Amino acid sequence: MNTILIILAVAVVFIYYFRRDLKEKFIPNKEKYYTIDDQYNSERKDLENEVDEILNKMGQNGLKDLSSAEKKRLDELSKKIK
Numbered sequence: 001m002n003t004i005l006i007i008l009a010v011a012v013v014f015i016y017y018f019r020r021d022l023k024e025k026f027i028p029n030k031e032k033y034y035t036i037d038d039q040y041n042s043e044r045k046d047l048e049n050e051v052d053e054i055l056n057k058m059g060q061n062g063l064k065d066l067s068s069a070e071k072k073r074l075d076e077l078s079k080k081i082k
Contacts, residue, residue: 044081051077 054074058066066074
């Protein structure tokens with residue numbers, strides 16, 4: 001009985017210590033980039049999509065419909081995209 005508890009304790013410590021490695025092996029990160037260019041292009045596309053959403057909202061209802069946070073975010077994104 002004692003040996004089973006010792007083995008169980010060692011197994012728990014092992015799993016706890018290596019949980020990140022095990023998680024990455026069995027559940028890989030969804031956003032894996034092959035090159036730096038791929039990462040840059042993906043991030044730029046995300047920024048452009050966010051700008052497009054804000055501009056679509058502005059196009060439908062005008063500038064008055066945007067909140068101050070959306071206006072500020074649009075200004076920040078337009079500076080990043082340039």
